[in-house]
Amino acid sequence: MLELEEAVKYVGGAYAVFLALLVIYVAIIAVRMERMRGELTELAELAERRSSAADSGAPPAERVTVNG
Amino acid sequence: MSLRMPSLRVMAIATAVVLCAAFAMVFLYAPQDADQGFVQKIFYLHVPIAICALVGFVVAAVHAIRHLRSGDPVHDFRSYVSIHMGIIFGTGALITGSIWARAAWGKWWVWEEPTLVSFLIVYLLYATYYPLRYAIPERDRQARYASVFAITAGAFVPLNFMAVRLAESLVHPRVFATADGGLPGEMMLTFLVALAGMALLFVTLIRFELAAKSTRAQISRLRRALDAGAPAAPESRIAPSAPAQAGAR
Numbered sequence: 001m002l003e004l005e006e007a008v009k010y011v012g013g014a015y016a017v018f019l020a021l022l023v024i025y026v027a028i029i030a031v032r033m034e035r036m037r038g039e040l041t042e043l044a045e046l047a048e049r050r051s052s053a054a055d056s057g058a059p060p061a062e063r064v065t066v067n068g
Numbered sequence: 069m070s071l072r073m074p075s076l077r078v079m080a081i082a083t084a085v086v087l088c089a090a091f092a093m094v095f096l097y098a099p100q101d102a103d104q105g106f107v108q109k110i111f112y113l114h115v116p117i118a119i120c121a122l123v124g125f126v127v128a129a130v131h132a133i134r135h136l137r138s139g140d141p142v143h144d145f146r147s148y149v150s151i152h153m154g155i156i157f158g159t160g161a162l163i164t165g166s167i168w169a170r171a172a173w174g175k176w177w178v179w180e181e182p183t184l185v186s187f188l189i190v191y192l193l194y195a196t197y198y199p200l201r202y203a204i205p206e207r208d209r210q211a212r213y214a215s216v217f218a219i220t221a222g223a224f225v226p227l228n229f230m231a232v233r234l235a236e237s238l239v240h241p242r243v244f245a246t247a248d249g250g251l252p253g254e255m256m257l258t259f260l261v262a263l264a265g266m267a268l269l270f271v272t273l274i275r276f277e278l279a280a281k282s283t284r285a286q287i288s289r290l291r292r293a294l295d296a297g298a299p300a301a302p303e304s305r306i307a308p309s310a311p312a313q314a315g316a317r
Contacts, residue, residue, distance in 0.1 A: 007106035010171035014110045014164040021160050039287050
C-alpha cells in the first residue's frame with residue numbers, strides 16, 4: 001500500500017484530469033455559443049436592414065457572409 | 069406516452085449537486101480500502117466514467133437502429149452525439165484508469181490484463197467513427213453508414229463485457245461479481261451516488277451538445293432564408309440539413 005502522501009498525488013491527479021476534461025469541454029461549448037450569438041446578432045441586423053429597406057422602398061441590403 | 073425531460077438548467081443544477089455530494093461522500097464518508105488504502109478513491113471516479121462511456125455506445129446503437137428503421141435524421145444525430153460523448157468519457161476512463169494502475173500496480177498499463185485491453189479495443193474502434201463518417205460527403209449515405217457502424221460496434225460492447233467477465237483476471241479487480249459479497253455498504257452507497265452523478269453529467273452534456281447543434285442548424289436555415297430573401301422556414305426538429313456544418317461542429 002502506498003504512503004498517504006504519495007497516494008494523495010495519484011488521487012488528486014485522477015480527479016484533476018476529470019475536472020480538466022470537464023472545464024475544457026465547457027470552454028469549447030462556451031466558445032461555440034459565443035460564435036453563434038455573434039452570428040445571430042448579425043442575422044438580426046441583416047433582417048432589420050431588409051425590413052427598413054422594404055419600408056422605405058430602397059433596394060435590399062447586400063448579402064452578408066459571416067464566419068459560419 | 070412520452071416522458072417530459074426536465075429543462076437543461078434543472079439538469080445542470082441536479083448534476084452539480086449530485087456530483088458534489090458524491091465527491092464529498094468519497095472523501096468524508098466512504099471507508100478506506102484495507103488493501104489499497106487511499107488510492108482506491110479513484111475507483112469512485114474511474115468506474116462510473118467507464119460505465120457511462122460504454123452505456124453511451126449502447127445508446128448510440130439503439131438510436132442508430134431507430135434511424136435505420138424510421139429514416140428520421142434526429143436519431144442519427146442522437147447516435148452521433150452519444151458516440152461523441154462516449155469517446156470523451158472513454159478518454160477520461162483510460163486516463164484515470166492508467167493513473168490508478170500506476171498507483172496500485174506500479175505500471176501505467178498492463179497489456180496482459182483483458183479488461184484494460186478490451187476497453188482500449190472498444191475505444192479505438194469508436195475512434196474510427198469520425199473518419200468513417202466524414203469520409204462520406206453525401207448526407208443520407210453518411211447517416212446510414214454511420215448507423216450501421218454504430219450498431220455493429222455497439223454489439224461489441226456487451227460481447228466485450230461478457231468476454232471480460234469470463235476471462236481470468238490478472239490484476240484488475242472484479243468488484244461486483246465476487247461470491248464473498250463485493251463492496252461493503254458504505255462503499256456501495258458512495259459508488260451508486262457517484263454513478264448517478266456521472267450519469268446525470270453524461271445526459272446533461274448530451275443535451276447541451278444536442279441543443280448547440282440544433283441551434284447551429286437553425287442559424288444555418290435562417291441564414292439561407294435571409295440570403296434568399298424569403299421568410300425563414302418553420303422550425304426544424306434538429307435535422308442537420310447542411311451536412312458539413314451540422315455534423316462537423
